[in-house]
Amino acid sequence: LGGAMALYRAAFRSTGIIQVEDIQDVVDYGHAFRSGRLPRGNRLAIITISGGAGILMTDEIIAGGMQLAALQPATLEKLREFVPSFGSLQNPVDVTAAIFNDTTLINKTMQAIIADEGVDAIALINASLQGELADKVAREIVAAAATTDKPVFACWSARDETAREAYGALDAARIPHYKSPVRCGKALAAMSWYAEAKRRNASHRNEKPLATTSAAAKKLLAGRTTDVAEYEAKRILAEYGIPVTQEALAASVDEAVAAAKRIGYPVAIKIQSPDISHKTEAKAVRLGIADDAGLRAAYDEVVANSRAYRADAKIEGVLIQEMVKGGVEAILGVTNDPLFGPAVMFGLGGIFAEVLKDVAFRLAPVTPSVAREMIEEIKGYPVLAGARGKAPADVDALADAIVKLSALALDLKDTLAELDINPLFVMDKGQGVKAADALIKPKA
Secondary structure, three states, X not given: OOOHHHHHHHHHHHHOOOOOOOHHHHHHHHHHHHOOOOOOOOEEEEEEOOHHHHHHHHHHHHHOOOEEOOOOHHHHHHHHOOOOOOOEOOOOEEOHHHHHOOOHHHHHXXXXXXXXXXXXXXXXXXXXXXXXXXXXXXXXXXXXXXXXXXXXXXXOOOOHHHOHHHHHHHHXXXXXXXXXXXXXXXXXXXXXXXXXXXXXXXXXXXXXXXXXXXXXXXXXXXXXXXXXXXXXXXXXXXXXXXXXXXXXXXXXHHHHHHHHHHHOOOEEEEEEOOOOOOOOOOOOEEEEEOOHHHHHHHHHHXXXXXXXXXXXXXXXXXXXXXXXOOOEEEEEEEEEEOOOEEEEEEEEOOHXXXXXXXEEEEEOOOXXXXXXXXXXHOOOHHHHHOHHHOOOEOHHHHHHHHHHHHHHHHHOOOOEEEEEEEEEEEOEOOOOEEEOOEEEEEOO
16 A cells, blocks of 8 residues: 555645646646745635536546535626626636626626635636737736735637737736646645645644653664564554553463453454465454354464464464454554655555555654644544544544554664554444554565
């Protein structure tokens, strides 16, 4: 899940670097930033003479993280005074081809929308206006734009030679203009994303990241070259305050029965071996064991299956673990990249992470507000928030675990290559989280 591009995107997001997909993006975004104006939010108002072009731009800005501004009632009342009855007052505002008869219509519409506090940026779609009419409309746009510090963009598809004076007026006023509504919308969305990144990063600077250290964890990993299996891996997690399941490591079947009685049935049992990373593939896991007899049979079975899976595997014992009831399965991870250093990953378990790749990455250190961003940005977030009437999960405890994992990653960066917590059970709100399985790969 942690490929190079995922880490680059995490670095870009953390620093406000805009990713481009095409050389045309570089040109378009350059025009956008030349305006010298950044929006205060992501709410866009579109003024158009073409309904279809307005829809195209709307789709593009929404895909880029912006939204159409909901015009205030007072704004709609102003627009009703001069927008033709066959036009549209709803955003995108369609003033129709009436501007051919009254070029001041653009200025009036802009002034009404500029005054709306719920609008952060304005885009105009002028189709292929050209000649003298284009020049008049451009002057109206420039005059209205001079009254605000909100970004004003234009989509204007006329050929350069047919609207030379109009384009010259826009350029002189540093009003970006594009030949297509999609390109205009994409540039707007990029600038809005950058403005939001600046605001977000400014707020993050006021947060002090968690810093902690564990001599015991460092000692356990020192000189290690083989994988750290679940039991020891979770001991390391516990050193940094990440809650783990109640469990015990048994070296014999009698020890396993005694541990199960202390923990309380039902229990799960798992083989512990640095040579068997995928215990399920080895058929070395049994869940929901209800009594001593079932435990004795399961113990012998998982040991035999492990030997059959890999005869030379070093068996450290059998883990006896409480069965966790309820909760949402999440996955947390760390990858220690040679270029970026430790990065933290979060996603929901099962199909969300493995198939849909619905995960979020951030470079360490991760502060509480950044952890919340990671949680809320995945598509599966409604599952945690309480979709379809289900109780909301303990998102605060999940964010705390992410922050503590980030501190672990930084403290162990000299010896840790990768770490996976899968699953991490996120219980109902107020009930915390529990790491039910973990694996650590040390640096070679």
